Structures are given as structure tokens and as C-alpha cells.
Amino acid sequence: MKHVFLLLFISGIASLLFSQDLILNGNFEDVNICSEYNQPCSCHAWRLSSRNLPVYSIGTNKYVTLSVCNSSIPHIRSYLESRLADTLIAGETYKFSMDVKAEDQAINELGILFSDKLVFTGTDTLIDEKPDIVFGDNVKLYRKSKKGDWINLETEFVAGSEDNYIIIGCFGSGQDLMRIIPPNAKSFKNCYYSFDNIKLISENNLHDPANIEQTKQIVYSQHKRHPIPEDLFSEESFKLRAFIITEPEVATEQVDTIVLSNTLLFDFDSYEITDVLAETLDSVFYDLPETPQNIIITGHTDNIGNKEYNEELSLKRAKSIAAYLDEKGILSVDKINCFGEGSNMPVDDNDTEEGRQNNRRVEIIVRY
Numbered sequence: 001m002k003h004v005f006l007l008l009f010i011s012g013i014a015s016l017l018f019s020q021d022l023i024l025n026g027n028f029e030d031v032n033i034c035s036e037y038n039q040p041c042s043c044h045a046w047r048l049s050s051r052n053l054p055v056y057s058i059g060t061n062k063y064v065t066l067s068v069c070n071s072s073i074p075h076i077r078s079y080l081e082s083r084l085a086d087t088l089i090a091g092e093t094y095k096f097s098m099d100v101k102a103e104d105q106a107i108n109e110l111g112i113l114f115s116d117k118l119v120f121t122g123t124d125t126l127i128d129e130k131p132d133i134v135f136g137d138n139v140k141l142y143r144k145s146k147k148g149d150w151i152n153l154e155t156e157f158v159a160g161s162e163d164n165y166i167i168i169g170c171f172g173s174g175q176d177l178m179r180i181i182p183p184n185a186k187s188f189k190n191c192y193y194s195f196d197n198i199k200l201i202s203e204n205n206l207h208d209p210a211n212i213e214q215t216k217q218i219v220y221s222q223h224k225r226h227p228i229p230e231d232l233f234s235e236e237s238f239k240l241r242a243f244i245i246t247e248p249e250v251a252t253e254q255v256d257t258i259v260l261s262n263t264l265l266f267d268f269d270s271y272e273i274t275d276v277l278a279e280t281l282d283s284v285f286y287d288l289p290e291t292p293q294n295i296i297i298t299g300h301t302d303n304i305g306n307k308e309y310n311e312e313l314s315l316k317r318a319k320s321i322a323a324y325l326d327e328k329g330i331l332s333v334d335k336i337n338c339f340g341e342g343s344n345m346p347v348d349d350n351d352t353e354e355g356r357q358n359n360r361r362v363e364i365i366v367r368y
Helices: 002-017 209-220 235-246 275-286 307-327 353-359
Strands: 031-033 040-043 046-048 055-057 063-070 080-083 093-102 110-115 133-135 151-158 165-169 178-180 190-202 255-261 294-300 336-342 361-367
Touching (some): 080 209, 133 151, 275 307, 294 307
Parallel strands (some): 294 336
Antiparallel strands (some): 063 190, 093 190, 110 165, 255 361, 294 361
């Protein structure tokens, strides 16, 4: 009988050691060094469904934070998403778990959607899909803790289809998604939640380890983050990578990336075009090889000050540059897209003055 128990014990340990986790970088320890800045700006394998990156803690305990909803506008949402390490097997049982910390308001639902395609919403908006897993009101754990405690959520589910992507966020619609709204809650306030230690374990270990490793290598090799390409981690990006490897001579779209320092070119707390900025823009755009098809201008700040105010200021700075380019006849304003990211997409550590300086910038993408 002792031998039987010993075999069962060894079998259980082996199952734990060799369990197949289909989440890539679920603890967010692996840091991406973006190709645009050669700086640790985000975590490997993860992005948002909009054109943003999740707010990434690159300190001792690495995790991501996103705005799951808004206190005044029910359809404003952010969703965390990633490529799975291997395609789900229909009928297979999986164990899903993650750690969550409420930073602001509380909600009564978090959902997990598995999809056969990557969802790109372009802006922070509701994904009108029914999630495969719902952690609902019965959990009673979405209240903000004074200690900022993490809570663990876990469940089992049976895959219903062969999906390649995971999407995490709040899928509930309407004002009733809010669990606690204080009477004095600030209007249009984004409600932030942090996520860590995300796991998806196959019960019967039916996945090929070689497939998992190959997917990880391809996903980790995609370093472009500014701005987020729509096909990042998608099936199309996998095909494109294979195509480029076999056909390196294929011509690609011509793009110029221009980075301007906010601190040098804008007065403090201002979005007015200074003489220095005007001279810089004139010199940059004087010798363009051809007329641009379109231009993307994105303003960024450090994390000092009010988050919403920084987003608004960075957008105004981007729009000021767009108006100047239109006035100079570089490109009409209707062909210029402006975004204000505030402190959401740092390229350096905000804990140092040098890092904050690098984060205060305007990025201009010129497409021909």
C-alpha cells in the first residue's frame, strides 16, 4: 500500500512539474526592449485591445495595470490580451488563475474571453462578446483594499473551440457593472486594476512543448511598440515574419519616426508652439523625400501629476503640432491623427529625472 501511495505522490509531483502553462510571460517578469528606443518600455507578449500599452511596473514586483472601465461612461473599457502559447484543444479541461488588485473603484465582473483572432478596437471601448470565464458578483472581492492586497481568482473550464488568443477585462454592459460608486466619485474617472501571475494550465498535458517554445520565440521577437502595430502577436504577424525570413528582399512601407523632447520644445504646462519648436519642425520637415500619405502625432508625459490632466495636455501638444504642419502646408490636418497618451507608455524609468526626461516627448510617425 505504501508503494501505491508513493507512486501516486510521485505522479502528482511530476504532473505539477510538467504541467503545460499556455500563458506567455504571465508573471510579467520578461521585459521587452522596444526597437524604437532600446529601452524597457513594456512586458513581452502582452498588449491592450486599443492602440495603447498596459501601464507596466518595471520595479521589483512586475505587473500590469489597466483601466477596466470609467465611472461615467459605461462603454469605455481597456482589455489585456496576448497570444496563447498553443491553440486550445476543444474538449480539453484547463485551469485558469490570476492575481488581481483593485486600484480604484470596484466592479462586479471580470471576464476571460478566448478568441480565434486578436481583437483590435483602436480606442478604449466595450468588446461586445460573451466571455468564456466570468468572475462575478458572488466573488465579493473587488473592493479597494487599504493595504492594496492582491487576491487570487481561479477556476476550471472546458475549451469549446480552437482559440489562439486570450482577452481579459470587463465585458458587462451598462451602469450596473459598477459595484461601488461613492456619491462624491470624480466624473469620468478611469477605474484601474492590476494583474499578475496569469496562468492557463492544460489538465492532460496534450500540447506539444515544441509548439509552445516556437510560439514564445516568435512572440518575444516582436519588439515594435511605438505606436502599437495592429497585428502585434496576431496570426498575420506570424505569417509576415515567416515571409520576411524567406523573402528578405521584399520592399516594406517607408516610415520615418521622429522623437521630440517636450521639455525642450514646450514651456512648462503649455501646449503653445514655441520659436524653438517651430524651428525644429521646419528643419525636420523641410527635406522630406516625398509628400506623406499620413502622419501620426502622439504626445507623452512622465508620471508626475494628475493622470487625466497629463493625457489631456499631451493630446493638446500633439494637436498644436498638427495645426502647425497644416498651416505650413506639410499635410492637411484631416490626414494627421493625434493622440495623447500622458504617462501610459513610458520608454524609461520614471523613478529618475533622466528617465522622466526621456518619457516627456512627442512621437511623430510619417508614412509615405
